[in-house]
Amino acid sequence: MGVRRFFLIIAVVTTLVPDAAVRADVNYRAEITGAEDSGLADLLDKVSELKTLEDKPPASEEALRRRADRDLGRLADAAHSLGYWDAEFSYEVDTEAEPAKVTVKVEPGSLYHVASVRVQGPDGQPLSIPNQPKLPLKPGDPARTAPVVATETALVAALGDGGHPFAKVEDRRVELDKTAKTMEVTYTLDPGPVEHFGPLAITGLERLEPAAVR
Incomplete structure (x- = not known):
């Protein structure tokens, strides 16, 4: 009888204890x-x-x-x-x-800064960018990652605007100098061939001369 009562008490207590107390x-x-x-x-x-x-x-x-x-x-x-x-x-x-x-x-330690930004072709020689756009990354800037990526995009876009529609990035190398607290960034780009527009042909005009819409 005492044993049965003991188990009954345990069952009642378990039922009354809310889940929040368990977890x-x-x-x-x-x-x-x-x-x-x-x-x-x-x-x-x-x-x-x-x-x-x-x-x-x-x-x-x-x-x-x-x-x-x-x-x-x-x-x-x-x-x-x-x-x-x-x-x-x-x-x-x-x-x-x-x-x-x-x-x-x-x-945080020291804030790193950009020491150099180099743009080169597949042969490792400096690559001339048409119209030399203003790049998001330049020497002296804080060595942040977003401008590194944005500069790569800007370089490819500038080559495209300069007649290299198939320009592509071959490599992007970022080197940190832990002693000088600086970053050096080197972009290797393949400009691809220079492309030119062919002759312009206009067809389907009925009331206007082609010269009027060129």
């Missing part, structure tokens, strides 16, 4: 510190999964730490994109606080 999500707040550059700070906040998913708390402290671990690589990529190629990240989790607190610390 308690870890509410938390995240903070990223150490970024004095406002542009870098804003970008880190924007790409951080810890920040963007604050309203979706993980199921455990372990899951929270996994989220933080994933953030480290994402934040490093963001810092590199703005020219902070030596940036380092670490984090601390305080589960004693209510809500829990995750503090991500960034040491």
Whole structure:
């Protein structure tokens, strides 16, 4: 009788315990510190999964730490994109606080700058670009990744406008000098042949002479 009563009590208690008590999500707040550059700070906040998913708390402290671990690589990529190629990240989790607190610390290091931008042909010799467009990337600029890609696009477009419709990129080499804190970028382009428009022929005119629409 005593045994049956014991099992009955366990069954009743199990029924009354809500699921939330069995699986308690870890509410938390995240903070990223150490970024004095406002542009870098804003970008880190924007790409951080810890920040963007604050309203979706993980199921455990372990899951929270996994989220933080994933953030480290994402934040490093963001810092590199703005020219902070030596940036380092670490984090601390305080589960004693209510809500829990995750503090991500960034040491941005020096801002790298562009030392040189070289454009060459397949033979390795300097390549002349028609009308020499104003490029997004130039020596002295912060060593950011977006202008590197934009410059490649601008070079191919300039060759196309200059009569090389089949111009293409063969290689893009980016070299970082960790001592000088600089970036050197070399574009290797194949301009392809120069193409010309052929004779213009206009047909189907009934009321106008061809010279009137040329």
